Amino acid sequence: MNKKKGTIAQALNGFSSFTIKLFQGITLIMAIFLAVIFVNIYSFYNVQFVTETYQMEIRKDVQTINKRLLLAVASNDSEVTAAQKEDLEGRFPKIEGYFSTISKNLNNDTLGAQLTTNWKAFEDASFEMLALVENGDSKSALEYYNSTLNDVSETLADSLDETGTLAEKAAAGKYRTILVIIGAAVVVLLIGLIVITTINKKTSKALIKEIEEDLDVLAKATEEIAKGNVHVDIDYDADNEIGRVVNQLRTAVESLIYYIDDIGNKMSTMAQGNFDIAFDRDFNGDFRDIQNAIESFSQQISDSMTEIMEVSDMVSDGANQIAGAGQNLADTVTSQANIVDDLSVTVNRITDQISNSSTDATTISKEVEVVAENIVEGNKRMQEN
DSSP: OEOOOOHHHHHHHHHHHHHHHHHHHHHHHHHHHHHHHHHHHHHIIIIIIIIIIHHHHHHHHHHHHHHHHHHHHOOOOOOHHHHHHHHHHHHHHHHHHHHHHHHTTTTOOOHHHHHHHHHHHHHHHHHHHHHHHHOOHHHHHHHIIIIIHHHHHHHHHHHHHHHHHHHHHHHHHHHHHHHHHHHHHHHHHHHHHHHHHHHHHHHHHHHHHHHHHHHHHHHHHHHHHTTTOOOOOOEEEESHHHHHHHHHHHHHOOOOOOOHHHHHHHHHHHTTTOOOOOSSSSOTTTTHHHHHHHHHHHHHHHHHHHHHHHHHHHHHHHHHHHHHHHHHHHHHHHHHOOOOOOOHHHHHHHHHHHHHHHOOHHHHHHHHHHHHHHHHHHHHHHOOO
């Protein structure tokens, strides 16, 4: 007996669910890769663009500050000096916020602290020079610019150069990381697609083969039934869609076998001369008409045979009557023969008497009359019979 668990719908749902889970797994992996790529691209943007932009802006501000300091020295005007000082007071705090961003982008706290220190030194030197200009000591201010402020500016520039170098290296590393991640994502995606395709192909092939084998059982059974072999054993038992079809087909075949066997038995009974038949149960569907036809046929044949038997009895009675009449006729013929024999003896005797003596004519005449009467009576009896 062919035993299987689960329905075809369950198998298809399981196959679909498995495929969906595989795609969900691949999608999750790709989402992780995309998230990592996004993070690295964002980091690359911060390192390559934001850091470089801040660095360039700091350099520009350093140049601007130097120009304003020289303008204050060259003008030797308190109002111009005050304007330059006001500009510097607003410019230095703005730049200080860049260093924390640069330090975070490059993941280098030491560099951030170094930039902050050098910038603070440059700020202090710049306001120290402005203080000399405000005091009217332009010469000392100019010497301060060429010595102390210039040294501080060079130190800050070196820090900015180091920042640029680190930013380029970090950007190159982020770029390589992005390429590696993208390559890995493509490889994982291809492997995932190959795995999904292979598993789906094997699973679908196995499922199709299983369904084909199940249907083949039905095909062979129906082929035998089509050939007229209704006594077929359907070797299949499963609680699935095909199993339910097989059960219905098996029930139909059993009913068909019962109908055919019962009809065959009843026809054999009638073939043996017994037309008094009765079916054990009523047939269903189209076989009900066949059952009615056979019952009607057997009843008609039974009625006809009854009539034939009645006629046969009548013929038998008539034959018996004819046989009795024939026997009576035979008895009459026998009696007539005896009379003729007696007449012949009498005639011979008379002839002998005539030959021997003709003396008693009166006696002879009477005997002749008696013979004649006997002949007449015999003829009447033969006519009556």
